[in-house]
Amino acid sequence: MSSVAISTASRFRLRQWRDIGLIAGLALCSGFLALASLPGPVAGPPAPLAAVFPPWVVGEEAVARSLATGARVLRQGTVPFVVVLAPETTARPVGALLMLRLDGLAGCIISPEAEASRS
The missing domain is CATH 1.20.5 (Single alpha-helices involved in coiled-coils or other helix-helix interfaces)
Incomplete structure (x- = not known):
């Protein structure tokens, strides 16, 4: 057994x-x-980057911090603490919380029509 x-x-x-x-x-x-x-590497031009600063950083200061890194600033976002930078930028600006690729996140970019209506 x-x-x-x-x-x-x-x-x-x-x-x-x-x-x-x-x-x-x-x-x-x-x-x-x-x-x-x-997904593999994306063909075509690289997407711009958005540098997101804390909400208490004013727009002029956010742009100045981005320019201090040698980045080429394309425009500001719809909120003043977001700055859209050229895609060849690799350095993170001082005080930036996030660096986001704008492949499908075009909501923070001001359209030319919206920019004209603001003035």
Whole structure:
């Protein structure tokens, strides 16, 4: 009776290791699939960057801090503490909380029509 119990226990361990191997294999394959589905480099001109400063930084100071890094300022955002910079900028301005690529985030850019209506 003990030999039957030992073989049943060893079969259970083999099944357990087989299940663990299947789960690990599926996790590994799903990780590779997720990496393979990531987008590659974007062709075309690079997107501008938005430097986001704290809300208490006034617009002139945000532009001055951005210019101090040698960045080319394209325009200000709809709020004064956001400055849109040229894409070749790599240095982060002093005090900037975030540097965002504006690939699909054009909401902070002032359109020419809105800029004309502000004046």
